[in-house]
Amino acid sequence: MQSNMQTGGQRVVVTGAGSGLGRELALRYAREGARLVLADIQEAGLKQTLEMVEAAGGKGFWQRCDVRDFSQLAALAQSCEERMGGIDVLINNAGVASGGFFWDLTLEDWDWQISINLMGVVKGCKAFMPMLMKQRQGRIINIGSMAALMQAPGMSNYNVAKAGVVALSESLMAELQPLGLKVNVVCPSFFQTNLLDSFRGPDQAAKEQVARLLESSPISAADIADFVFTESKADTFMILPHEAGRAAWAAKQANPQVIYDEMIRLAVKKMEPEAS
Numbered sequence: 001m002q003s004n005m006q007t008g009g010q011r012v013v014v015t016g017a018g019s020g021l022g023r024e025l026a027l028r029y030a031r032e033g034a035r036l037v038l039a040d041i042q043e044a045g046l047k048q049t050l051e052m053v054e055a056a057g058g059k060g061f062w063q064r065c066d067v068r069d070f071s072q073l074a075a076l077a078q079s080c081e082e083r084m085g086g087i088d089v090l091i092n093n094a095g096v097a098s099g100g101f102f103w104d105l106t107l108e109d110w111d112w113q114i115s116i117n118l119m120g121v122v123k124g125c126k127a128f129m130p131m132l133m134k135q136r137q138g139r140i141i142n143i144g145s146m147a148a149l150m151q152a153p154g155m156s157n158y159n160v161a162k163a164g165v166v167a168l169s170e171s172l173m174a175e176l177q178p179l180g181l182k183v184n185v186v187c188p189s190f191f192q193t194n195l196l197d198s199f200r201g202p203d204q205a206a207k208e209q210v211a212r213l214l215e216s217s218p219i220s221a222a223d224i225a226d227f228v229f230t231e232s233k234a235d236t237f238m239i240l241p242h243e244a245g246r247a248a249w250a251a252k253q254a255n256p257q258v259i260y261d262e263m264i265r266l267a268v269k270k271m272e273p274e275a276s
Contacts, residue, residue: 002225003089005078009035009058010033010035010088011084011086011087011088012026012029012034012036012037012087012088012089012091013036013037013039013076013080013089013090013091013102013128014026014036014037014038014039014091015039015040015067015093015094015120015124016067016090016094016095016143017038017039017046017049017067017093018041018043018045018046018061018095018214018230019040019045020221020254021143021188021221021224021225021230022038022040022049022091022093023045023221024050024221024224025048025091025130025225025229026060027052027058027225028047028183028226029058029221030056030058030060032057032058032149033057034242035048035058035059035084036050036053036059036060037061037076037080037084037087038050038060038061038062038063039061039062039063039064039065039076040065040094041064041065041066043062043064046062046064046110047062047109048091050062051229061083061100063079066121067092067094067116067120067124068115068116070123073124073126073127074127076127077108077127077128077130077131080131081131085135086131086135086138087128087131087132087136087138088137089139089140089141089232089258090124090125090128090132090138090231091141091143092120092122092125092143092165093143094116094120095116095143096112096117097139098112098114098157098158099154099155100154101154101156101271102155102156105157106158109157110157111195112159113158113160113161114161114164115256117158117161118160118161118162118168119143119163121166121168125140125142126158126186128140130177133179136179137248139181139182139184140172140176140181140182140184141184141232142165142168142183142186143185143186143188143190144162144163144165144169144186144187145158145162145165145211146161146188146189146248147159147163148162148165148166148187149163149187149248149252150248150249150263151163152263152266153263153266153267153270154267154270154273162187165185166185169183169185169237170185173237178276182235184228184231184232184235184236184238184239185237185238186228186241187239187245187249188224188242189241189242189245219241224241227239227241228241257271
């Protein structure tokens, strides 16, 4: 672990930094000479990310943190205060995947999904809020999903959790901007990542379908990290990295019924194997 964290570039906290998009975001900031605070439940992944961060020109430290536990996030914020004197950017990235039709999802599936993908972001913001408000400067970047905007069938608990992240971000943007704090929310579509490592749900077919979409994506986690870095600096509130995602969101805003009809068609298509 690095000892001298008081001087250097931007101070950036990334949850879910042990792999995937979180790792790529850390590396993107590292290339700018940032001081990274890496958090995840996977310690082996965190150690590897820190090595990559240092090789990329950054420095930092890691701390195991389960975003479901507010006390662990509060401890992470305290470490940032003690070792860096504050933060410049908080990236609430930690998340998990799930899928299945509503009637197959258990209440436990819902609790698990909401506790990580929504309440993990709420608790992350809450843990760092005293520091940010004291500083009167800084940025929060919350990682949502196009699922927050398009609500595809067969993943209602994921859709709801990510829609909550967008609503939270919109609320924080309005409340915090007058205080000198900035907020962004990122809504990527499918991209090449290891998100399915955390997949939970009753529908194996849904997992296989998502796996195909992830693998066929023309955009990687590193591409998204670069887009997030650039657009957040430009103060774009809602960051939509995928061109197709931007087109779909524009279409829904112009004529929601077109998208609703398409989602119903997709639901019927997903049900066909069950009906046969």
